[in-house]
Amino acid sequence: MSEGQLTTDAKPWADPNATPFLQIKNITKKFGAFVAVENVSLDIYKGEIFCLLGGSGCGKSTLLRMLAGFETPTSGQIIVDGQDQAGIPPYARPTNMMFQSYALFPHMTVEKNIAYGLKRDGLPKNEIATRVTEMLSLVQMDQFAARKPHQLSGGQRQRVALARALVKKPKLLMLDEPLGALDKKLREETQFELIKIQESLGVTFVVVTHDQEEAMTLSSRIGVMTAGEIIQTGTPHEIYEYPQSRFVADFIGSVNMFEGRVIEDGKDHVVISSKELGGDIYVPHGISGVEGQKMAVAVRPEKVRISRTDLGEMRNKVSGTIDEIAYMGNSSVFQVRLDSGKRVRVSQSNLTRDDDDALRWDDKVWVGWADDAGVVVAS
Amino acid sequence: MSMFAHTETNARSRLPGGKALGGLLQRLGLGGRGLVIAIPTLWLLLFFLIPFLVVAKISLSEAAIARPPYLPIWEWDDGLLNINLNFGNYLFLLEDPLYLSAYLESIKIAGISTLIALLIGYPMAYLIARSPENQRNILLMLVVLPFWTSFLLRVYAWIGFLKANGIINNFLLWTGIIDEPLIMLQTDFAVYVGIVYSYLPFMILPLYANLVKLDQSYIEASADLGARPVTTFLTVTLPLSASGIIAGCMLVFIPAVGEFVIPALLGGPDTLMIGRVLWDEFFSNRDWPIASAVAIVMLFVLVIPIMMLRKAQAVEEGAS
Ligand SMILES: Nc1ncnc2c1ncn2[C@@H]1O[C@H](COP(=O)(O)OP(=O)(O)OP(=O)(O)O)[C@@H](O)[C@H]1O
Numbered sequence: 001m002s003e004g005q006l007t008t009d010a011k012p013w014a015d016p017n018a019t020p021f022l023q024i025k026n027i028t029k030k031f032g033a034f035v036a037v038e039n040v041s042l043d044i045y046k047g048e049i050f051c052l053l054g055g056s057g058c059g060k061s062t063l064l065r066m067l068a069g070f071e072t073p074t075s076g077q078i079i080v081d082g083q084d085q086a087g088i089p090p091y092a093r094p095t096n097m098m099f100q101s102y103a104l105f106p107h108m109t110v111e112k113n114i115a116y117g118l119k120r121d122g123l124p125k126n127e128i129a130t131r132v133t134e135m136l137s138l139v140q141m142d143q144f145a146a147r148k149p150h151q152l153s154g155g156q157r158q159r160v161a162l163a164r165a166l167v168k169k170p171k172l173l174m175l176d177e178p179l180g181a182l183d184k185k186l187r188e189e190t191q192f193e194l195i196k197i198q199e200s201l202g203v204t205f206v207v208v209t210h211d212q213e214e215a216m217t218l219s220s221r222i223g224v225m226t227a228g229e230i231i232q233t234g235t236p237h238e239i240y241e242y243p244q245s246r247f248v249a250d251f252i253g254s255v256n257m258f259e260g261r262v263i264e265d266g267k268d269h270v271v272i273s274s275k276e277l278g279g280d281i282y283v284p285h286g287i288s289g290v291e292g293q294k295m296a297v298a299v300r301p302e303k304v305r306i307s308r309t310d311l312g313e314m315r316n317k318v319s320g321t322i323d324e325i326a327y328m329g330n331s332s333v334f335q336v337r338l339d340s341g342k343r344v345r346v347s348q349s350n351l352t353r354d355d356d357d358a359l360r361w362d363d364k365v366w367v368g369w370a371d372d373a374g375v376v377v378a379s
Numbered sequence: 380m381s382m383f384a385h386t387e388t389n390a391r392s393r394l395p396g397g398k399a400l401g402g403l404l405q406r407l408g409l410g411g412r413g414l415v416i417a418i419p420t421l422w423l424l425l426f427f428l429i430p431f432l433v434v435a436k437i438s439l440s441e442a443a444i445a446r447p448p449y450l451p452i453w454e455w456d457d458g459l460l461n462i463n464l465n466f467g468n469y470l471f472l473l474e475d476p477l478y479l480s481a482y483l484e485s486i487k488i489a490g491i492s493t494l495i496a497l498l499i500g501y502p503m504a505y506l507i508a509r510s511p512e513n514q515r516n517i518l519l520m521l522v523v524l525p526f527w528t529s530f531l532l533r534v535y536a537w538i539g540f541l542k543a544n545g546i547i548n549n550f551l552l553w554t555g556i557i558d559e560p561l562i563m564l565q566t567d568f569a570v571y572v573g574i575v576y577s578y579l580p581f582m583i584l585p586l587y588a589n590l591v592k593l594d595q596s597y598i599e600a601s602a603d604l605g606a607r608p609v610t611t612f613l614t615v616t617l618p619l620s621a622s623g624i625i626a627g628c629m630l631v632f633i634p635a636v637g638e639f640v641i642p643a644l645l646g647g648p649d650t651l652m653i654g655r656v657l658w659d660e661f662f663s664n665r666d667w668p669i670a671s672a673v674a675i676v677m678l679f680v681l682v683i684p685i686m687m688l689r690k691a692q693a694v695e696e697g698a699s
């Protein structure tokens with residue numbers, strides 16, 4: 001995976017003796033009767049890039065705004081570096097925030113915008129100048145130093161906002177959708193830069209995003225939010241491979257979901273009969289259920305095998321017809337219509353450039369997956 | 380900018396004649412382009428340009444004991460057109476120090492009043508703009524409520540407050556803070572009170588319109604970057620409301636310079652404002668040409684603030 005995980009080999013969150021840098025304890029925020037953030041508790045450690053991932057309106061910005069001090073929590077506690085933040089005004093907090101709307105001062109040039117925070121700290125002029133110049137080149141905005149925000153494109157504004165938040169080298173930096181307006185290439189570059197900055201400055205990042213790919217590449221850990229609650233926290237790997245709920249499985253990457261009922265609860269496995277699949281699913285480890293209990297199994301498309309011939313020994317397999325093929329360059333995605341009518345998504349790497357024996361539309365095929373490829377999720 | 384936009388802002392801002400006239404003057408040559416907006420143009424022509432030309436004409440004629448009390452500036456005599464332009468009126472304004480000091484005094488009084496109105500109006504506008512949305516309209520209503528009674532009556536009412544046995548003095552005597560009534564009426568102080576009171580809404584409204592648009596996230600960003608509220612106000616709020624400040628100040632300053640009623644009713648004999656001089660020339664001395672010259676000069680004095688106002692309005696419109 002990417003650089004992001006390099007720094008986190010230590011996995012401070014797995015160490016019971018480590019003290020979190022940022023502690024969020026049972027934070028709730030209500031706007032009138034509407035609960036925007038509900039009983040969120042999080043521990044974030046020094047040097048992490050923590051991503052808050054969730055759909056629009058799930059309360060990500062509200063949570064961040066409480067950390068920055070713009071909203072007062074209805075209940076709960078926020079502790080940064082051992083210090084309770086309650087009652088500390090925004091200007092005195094050791095945090096900086098990049099706003100979702102950028103909030104660049106329209107009457108100041110790019111340069112002045114970036115220098116603003118440093119001036120407030122009373123740094124000497126020449127130091128301000130060097131740091132601003134550094135930042136400008138980091139976000140590749142050198143030529144635009146003298147422009148006003150309204151003379152910039154959306155992506156350029158975003159870069160200035162990022163620079164303005166970064167230049168103060170705060171202990172905790174919060175980024176609200178930092179890269180949304182950038183094109184793919186610049187976004188990847190900036191992600192890489194963010195990780196580099198994080199490594200060199202030791203800044204702790206909390207990044208809000210609704211782009212799951214961004215969350216995967218950037219973060220040491222991800223908190224998945226929905227409807228004001230954090231429903232799962234974990235490394236990108238954990239979130240992707242071991243989603244605990246249907247929502248998480250669905251939200252991160254694509255997934256095939258099969259519902260069924262337990263028909264056999266063995267010592268080291270369960271067997272689930274799924275009408276949707278038109279067959280039985282064998283799940284080897286870790287779970288148990290009473291017979292007749294409803295369960296759902298999630299299988300990632302890249303873990304499904306597809307073949308014109310029978311898949312032999314494989315326990316989880318069914319037959320179907322290829323409905324659709326999408327060529328993506330590095331891989332191809334097949335939609336297979338099972339005999340039961342359900343459609344299954346299968347993705348396969350394109351290992352060779354031309355394949356005379358390639359699968360075609362309307363081919364009769366077998367699809368199947370290894371015993372441990374499926375994850376049982378709460379439905 | 381086109382004639383179109385220009386006339387439109389004039390019509391909207393409902394300024395005393397001076398502004399529209401000044402603006403029109405600059406663009407006299409552009410009249411042809413106004414066809415599309417014939418009605419406002421016609422309106423301005425009828426009520427501003429023609430009276431202005433009449434006044435300009437009178438200012439160039441010679442006073443006479445006649446009816447009207449000035450001589451015509453041209454005569455048709457046996458196939459000979461005699462044009463007599465009497466610039467003496469203007470020269471006279473320069474000779475008699477009374478006029479210069481009246482202009483300066485007017486500008487001073489209007490300037491100080493504007494500053495006081497700004498100091499009172501800015502916090503009010505700010506608080507209204509920051510109050511909950513459902514309360515804003517009520518507060519704005521209160522600001523414009525005084526307009527529902529006559530301006531003259533409201534100025535008269537201040538006499539009741541300020542005179543020797545008026546409400547303020549009686550109250551202060553009753554509390555024992557003073558032993559003798561303060562002399563407030565017929566002083567410059569009363570004039571300041573009257574002007575600030577009367578024109579305060581003109582300060583508050585443009586400031587409010589500006590401040591209510593101010594994006595809260597700029598304030599938050601400033602705080603986030605370490606600025607205390609006072610610094611945020613000085614470095615972010617104030618510069619971003621500059622166009623509102625200019626518009627408000629000009630809307631108070633321009634009419635205040637030519638104010639007649641307030642100095643006449645509240646001011647003392649030595650409150651020398653140009654509006655009063657003008658009145659005296661017209662009605663007491665019946666010297667229409669001098670009075671007209673005074674009016675024309677006043678207009679040119681106001682050209683600079685009028686242009687500043689127009690620029691501020693253009694900025695406002697560009698921003699919204
Ligand atoms: N000041 C407020 N008053 C009332 N409701 C609010 C307020 N601020 C936010 N909300 C509501 O709280 C919920 C969460 O808002 P928030 O801005 O945190 O969402 P978000 O997760 O950042 O979404 P997005 O990805 O679209 O930015 C939304 O339903 C929003 O309407």
Ligand SMILES: [Mg+2]
Nearest residue numbers: 060061100176
């Ligand atoms: Mg948001």
